Structures are given as C-alpha cells and as structure tokens.
Amino acid sequence: MSSPDAGASTHHTAFRLAEKHFKNRAVKDKYPSLRKYGDSLVDLSRPNKQEDDELWKAGWWSPANDYEGSTSNWKAWVFASYKGKERDLGERPHLTMSGLKEVKLGDGRVGWIVAPGCILIPNLLSINDQLDLLHSSLAEYTRPPNPLSLSTHYDLPPNLFELYATQPDHIVQPKHMTTSLSPAKEAPKARTTIETEPASVIGYEEIIARNKTWTGDTPSAKLKERTAAQLMAEMRWANLGWVYQWSTKSYELSSDQPIPFPPGLADICKRVVDSVPWDQVFEQDSESRSCGWESWPEDYAPDTGIVNFYQTKDTLMGHVDRSELDPARPLVSLSLGHSAILLLGSSSRHDPPRPVILRSGDCLIMSGTGRQAYHGVPRILEGSLPAYFTPSDKDTSTMKAAKRFISSARVNINARQVFPPGFKRPSKDATLA
Numbered sequence: 505m506s507s508p509d510a511g512a513s514t515h516h517t518a519f520r521l522a523e524k525h526f527k528n529r530a531v532k533d534k535y536p537s538l539r540k541y542g543d544s545l546v547d548l549s550r551p552n553k554q555e556d557d558e559l560w561k562a563g564w565w566s567p568a569n570d571y572e573g574s575t576s577n578w579k580a581w582v583f584a585s586y587k588g589k590e591r592d593l594g595e596r597p598h599l600t601m602s603g604l605k606e607v608k609l610g611d612g613r614v615g616w617i618v619a620p621g622c623i624l625i626p627n628l629l630s631i632n633d634q635l636d637l638l639h640s641s642l643a644e645y646t647r648p649p650n651p652l653s654l655s656t657h658y659d660l661p662p663n664l665f666e667l668y669a670t671q672p673d674h675i676v677q678p679k680h681m682t683t684s685l686s687p688a689k690e691a692p693k694a695r696t697t698i699e700t701e702p703a704s705v706i707g708y709e710e711i712i713a714r715n716k717t718w719t720g721d722t723p724s725a726k727l728k729e730r731t732a733a734q735l736m737a738e739m740r741w742a743n744l745g746w747v748y749q750w751s752t753k754s755y756e757l758s759s760d761q762p763i764p765f766p767p768g769l770a771d772i773c774k775r776v777v778d779s780v781p782w783d784q785v786f787e788q789d790s791e792s793r794s795c796g797w798e799s800w801p802e803d804y805a806p807d808t809g810i811v812n813f814y815q816t817k818d819t820l821m822g823h824v825d826r827s828e829l830d831p832a833r834p835l836v837s838l839s840l841g842h843s844a845i846l847l848l849g850s851s852s853r854h855d856p857p858r859p860v861i862l863r864s865g866d867c868l869i870m871s872g873t874g875r876q877a878y879h880g881v882p883r884i885l886e887g888s889l890p891a892y893f894t895p896s897d898k899d900t901s902t903m904k905a906a907k908r909f910i911s912s913a914r915v916n917i918n919a920r921q922v923f924p925p926g927f928k929r930p931s932k933d934a935t936l937a
C-alpha cells in the first residue's frame with residue numbers, strides 16, 4: 505500500500521502522520537483531503553449515486569480540500585471555485601477496492617478483508633436496527649450498574665439520558681462538591697497511548713496483579729456543575745459487561761459475576777461472527793491460521809464492550825486493544841450516526857495505516873493477528889449524518905432525544921470476549937489473597 509506520507513522525514517511514525525493529516529482543523533471550512541490517499545482509502549457502503557452520498561454533499565470530495573498552499577491563497581482559490589453561490593463539491597472519484605478480498609457471508613451479504621483478520625461488512629444493520637441500537641446505547645447502556653466515563657467525577661442521576669430528554673437544563677453536581685473524599689489532582693483523562701508500546705497481550709495473572717495495585721479512581725477537584733445536556737455531550741464511553749479500568753489497562757475480574765452483557769446486542773455479534781467463512785478469511789494468512797477460529801461460530805459470545813460516544817470534534821488515538829485473554833478472538837465494532845475515518849494499520853506504528861470510512865450501519869470485525877493492528881479514529885466526518893436520523897413527529901420522546909444527540913455525534917459499539925470458553929479462573933483465594 506502506498507502512502508502520501510511515506511518517506512516524509514520526521515520523527516513521527518507513519519501512523520502519527522496520518523492521524524495528524526485527518527485531525528487538522530487549522531483552516532476553517534477546509535477538510536482534510538481524502539483524495540490524497542488515492543486507492544488506499546476504503547469507503548464500502550457509499551451510495552451508488554454521488555447525489556445521494558452525505559459525504560459528497562457535505563463537501564468532503566471538494567477539490568478545495570486538496571489545496572496545499574498558504575491559507576490566504578487557499579481563500580482566493582476557493583472563492584474562484586464557487587459556481588455562483590454554490591461551493592464546488594467536485595467529483596467523487598471511482599474507488600477501485602483493488603487488493604481487497606471479498607468473502608461471501610452465510611446470510612448472503614458480503615464482507616471485505618481490509619487488513620489481515622479484519623473484515624468490513626458494509627450496511628450490516630438496517631435503518632431500523634440502527635435506530636434501535638442508537639436508542640439502546642443511550643437509554644439502556646448508559647444506566648447503572650454500567651460505569652460511564654463521567655461516573656467517577658459526577659453525582660449522576662440514575663437515568664442521565666432521561667433527564668437529558670425531559671429536563672436538559674437540570675444541574676448535576678461534580679462529586680468533589682457533594683462528598684468529602686480526598687480530592688484528586690487531575691481532570692478526567694482522554695485515552696492516551698504511548699507511541700512505542702509493543703503490541704502484546706497480558707495474561708490472567710498480570711491482570712490480577714494490576715487489579716491489586718488499583719486503589720480506585722478519584723474524583724477530580726477541578727470540575728464545575730453541569731447541565732444534563734452538557735454532560736451528555738461530555739460523555740465519552742459506557743462500559744458493558746466486565747468492567748475495564750482505563751488506569752490499569754485491565755479488566756476488573758475479581759467479582760464472581762460480570763454485569764450481564766445486553767442479550768440483543770450479543771445476538772447481533774454472535775450472528776455476524778457465525779456468518780463469516782473463517783477458513784477463507786485466514787486462507788492466506790499463515791500467522792493466524794492456527795488462532796482457533798474453527799470454534800468461533802459456536803462459542804463466540806461477547807462478555808464485555810465499550811460504547812464510544814464521539815462529538816464531531818472528538819478523536820480516538822491510535823491503540824491496540826490487548827487486554828482480553830484470547831488475543832485472537834473477534835472484536836465486533838458497530839457504527840451509528842456520523843461517518844468516521846478509522847485508521848487501520850499493522851502491529852507497528854511505522855507502517856502507513858489505511859483510512860477506512862465507517863458509515864452508520866457498518867460492522868468491522870477484528871480477529872486473528874488483526875487484533876494486534878493499531879487503529880484509531882482521527883476524524884468524525886462533519887455533515888455526514890444520514891437523513892433517517894432527522895427527528896419526526898412519529899418518534900417517541902426518547903427517540904427524539906436520541907436523534908437530537910446524534911445530530912452532533914457518532915456512536916461506536918465495540919464488543920469483545922475477555923474469557924475464552926472453558927477458561928478456568930484460578931480460585932479467588934489463590935489469586936486475590
């Protein structure tokens with residue numbers, strides 16, 4: 505795969521350079537060029553007609569984005585390219601999908617192998633499925649006992665989303681103002697990663713050792729009160745099933761029973777894993793061939809997950825999800841709302857990643873050695889929300905609120921399995937003494 509950044513002399517890795525390209529907001533109304541990535545860009549569920557394509561309508565293919573000169577020249581150039589009052593939206597290029605292998609899924613759909621072990625299934629979810637999942641993500645998955653990114657720091661009401669739907673101006677207090685806990689030093693952290701960290705997996709003993717060092721997250725002393733609407737916009741994730749501790753990068757496995765994983769969501773994930781012809785996926789992949797895929801159609805069952813909430817300004821740094829006990833088992837990722845650029849690399853940040861456009865309804869499965877691939881979301885594509893997310897008079901009040909939320913957001917559901925089937929956990933006394 506060729507990359508426009510290959511050969512750039514800088515201390516940044518190829519992955520970082522691509523992240524910087526897509527994160528760039530230096531010039532107002534100028535989007536990062538998509539054309540620059542040529543045939544390595546993947547956009548599998550785009551509508552056939554460019555006039556039906558939200559990305560094209562929003563100007564993502566406008567030649568104005570490809571301009572590389574100074575800002576003032578750019579402005580003159582864009583001005584000259586206006587056709588009357590219309591901005592020049594340009595022509596959407598033909599994307600060849602060259603080099604991508606197609607696999608036929610059991611249910612008649614197709615999937616595309618976008619990196620070793622990584623299968624993109626365009627439009628897996630129908631419009632109704634997308635609306636249902638969006639509603640569940642907000643109205644159910646954010647409720648106790650599921651932890652939210654906000655839980656450590658705010659005295660959350662039992663149903664933040666309902667409050668957002670009915671009383672968006674209701675004030676919620678930060679914990680440091682309502683409890684006498686010793687205050688912490690810092691505000692909530694974004695998810696950070698270290699550029700040189702090797703892509704390895706940690707074992708059960710290491711997880712238990714990390715659990716022991718964890719003394720609990722402390723509420724920030726710096727936060728001010730917020731309205732329910734402000735908090736919904738600040739919420740970055742909800743945790744499903746086994747609880748992940750960001751500070752130790754490990755699951756909290758000391759309880760006997762995890763929080764139950766939502767059964768409807770588990771069904772969607774199991775069905776899609778069951779529909780993949782795994783023998784074909786790993787046919788030419790000698791490293792993954794013996795990763796145990798033969799049993800996945802029967803025994804894949806997600807037991808943990810992260811629901812990521814992105815406002816259009818938000819990004820997710822390149823990382824590898826390496827905290828599950830089986831390093832190869834599928835991770836099923838579902839996208840809702842605004843489209844996003846996912847950068848999908850290899851196990852080294854030095855390899856140039858491939859930009860993959862994830863649209864609402866798409867499913868990406870990462871498995872085998874693909875689980876060690878660096879990936880991140882450097883950009884949510886402004887203006888790309890499909891029209892079916894527009895509130896309608898027929899919607900219930902909570903569906904209207906869900907659509908209001910997604911009008912500036914993207915939701916990603918990321919389901920995984922921490923415990924491979926048959927895994928015998930050492931007895932509690934042995935591990936937690």
Ligand SMILES: O=C(O)CCC(=O)C(=O)O
Binds near residue numbers: 837846862880881916
């Ligand atoms: O938002 C996405 O598409 C990816 C999210 C992700 O990589 C994660 O939650 O680990």
Ligand SMILES: [Fe+2]
Binds near residue numbers: 823825879
């Ligand atoms: Fe991830």
